[in-house]
Structure formats: C-alpha cells, structure tokens
Amino acid sequence: MLTGWTDLEHTFRTFDRLQRRLDRAFFDWSDPALVRVRRAPRLAWPATNVFETPEAFVVKADVPGLGEGDVAVSVEEDSLVVRGERKVDAPAGYQAHLRERAPVAFTRKLPLPARVDAERVTATLTNGVLTVTLPKSKDALPRQIAVKAV
Amino acid sequence: MSDATPVSTAKNGTVPARHYQRRAVAPPVDVFENADELLIVADVPGVSNDGIDLRVENDTLTLEARRAAVEKAPPALLREYDETDFSATFRIPAGIDTGAISAETRKGTLVVRLPKAAAAKSRTIVVRSGNRGD
Secondary structure, eight states, X not given: OOOOOEEGGGTTHHHHHHHHHHHHHHTTTSOGGGSOOOOXXXXXXXXXXXXXXXXXXXXXXXXXXXXXXXXXXXXXXXXXXXXXXXXXXXXXTOEEEEEOSOOEEEEEEEEOSSOBOGGGOEEEEETTEEEEEEEBOGGGSOOOOOOOOO | OTTOOOOOOOTTSOOOGGGOOOOEEOXXXXXXXXXXXXXXXXXXXXXXXXGEEEEEETTEEEEEEOOOOOOSOOOEXXXXXXXXXXXEEEEOOTTXXXXXXXXXXXXXXXXXXXXXXXXXXXXXXXXXXXXXXX
16 A cells, blocks of 8 residues: 655656666767766655554654754645755855765655544654654554454 | 774674674765865764764774664664664865864764864965065
8 A cells, every 4th residue: 555655856767767778778889979968866865764653654764954944744635745955055165075965855745554643743853864753543543343242 | 982882702703693783884975175174064864962983093084973773663664774874984184183173963964173274274475575775
C-alpha cells in the first residue's frame, strides 16, 4: 500500500535516468559536443526514513541547515506533505573555495498507509533532523473481537 | 571525544564484533575565506555538540561526528538513508593560527573557524616618497 514518496519537483526523473543511459551508450562514438551536457545524478532530497510503531508512523529526514521557518509539514487527505527550501548563501564578504552543500527547494509527498489522527501530528527539528510523528487514527488501530461459542 | 569506544584487540588478533567501528561518510562541505579567516561549513545532521570530535595535529584537522545512538528502531516502511557517522580530514594551509580554531554547531551544520595568523594577513605598506627635499 505504501508506494513511497512522490517527488513532485522531479516528476520526470525516470526520463532523466533514461537520457543519461542513452548518453552513456552513445558516448563512445557520437560527437562529443552533443553529449557534453550531462546532468549530475539528482537524488530526492531530503532522504527520508519511515518507521511504523504499533500506534504511529514516524517519518525522519535529514535536513541540515533548515530552521523552523524553512520547512512546512501538512497532512492532506491521505498524504503527508513536506515542503521546504534550503538556502546556502555564502556569508557576505567571503570567497568560496569549495561548494558541496547545494541549495535545494523540495516538495515530498508520502501516501499514508493508514488513517492518522491529523490533530495529534507533531513535527520537531533536532540537530538538523526532522521528525514527524503521525499517531494512527482510532479506526486504524487493531480491535480485539470477542469470539463467542454458540 | 571521551566516550568513544576504543577498538581493542582480542587475544587471537580479531576484533570483537561489538567493537567494529561504525560506518562513517564524508559530509558535504563548503569552504570560504575572507581576509581574517577560513570557514568550513559541514552538514552533519543528527549530531549534537557532544558527538563532535575535532582535532588538530600538525597541519591536519580531523573531524569525527557521531550521531546519537538510536535505541532499537521500529520496523521501517521506507529506508532511503542509513544513519551513518561522519568523518573528514582537512589539511590546514600555512598561516593559520591553529591555537585559535573554534567551532560551533547550529541546525545540523558544523561551522569551523580557522583564523589567520597575524603575520599571514595581508598588510598595506605605506609608500613614502624618497626624494625628500632633494
């Protein structure tokens, strides 16, 4: 039921992958000028883990550099949506020698495998890790059925 | 770091399983420079202040950042990343005052400041006119 995150920012990622494969296949003999534009592989950001406890789903994501105002979490119908933006501007007056931390704007959508109690969802940021706890709705919790002999 | 587990060797020369070092990856890093200092910014999500071990030896800066240990994690429905530790080594260029290196963490990033030694800062030399009165 859980199909994983939909990556709304990169809907055509599959095509990107296909294109890279084709680029690689033709790289040996084609005009180098045609294949010079090769995009670096992009991974969905932020990388996310989802855990399930008996009472809740716990979503964890590494979002270093993001503060309270930079990330928005919402529960929309049957999905959890996390939006945000990480700006990594060079400090004023500094010259950059190496830039590995990329700026990124993201929207990720997680279809929830069971009903959750939207009122009790909590989200925290600790040391650059976003943790969203989604307690399961009462309807989704297992119910013991008494078996009667007749 | 004081609470790092020392890797001890058992009698037969093997390392006991529980002492295997945890996997560590190099964090993404930005390096900036201005007239007064070098600035290293590294993404180390999940690492608190206590988890960071920063050492200077000769001209080498070694960073080790350990994530807080996770108590038994519940079953995962989706796993896109492992909670790895971070480690990186930097060569400190000449002209850095290694005694004055400082570091702070904020929002899962580590900022290391490496101030330049006074002798290495650029100075403007006042040029005087030499043909005085002649």
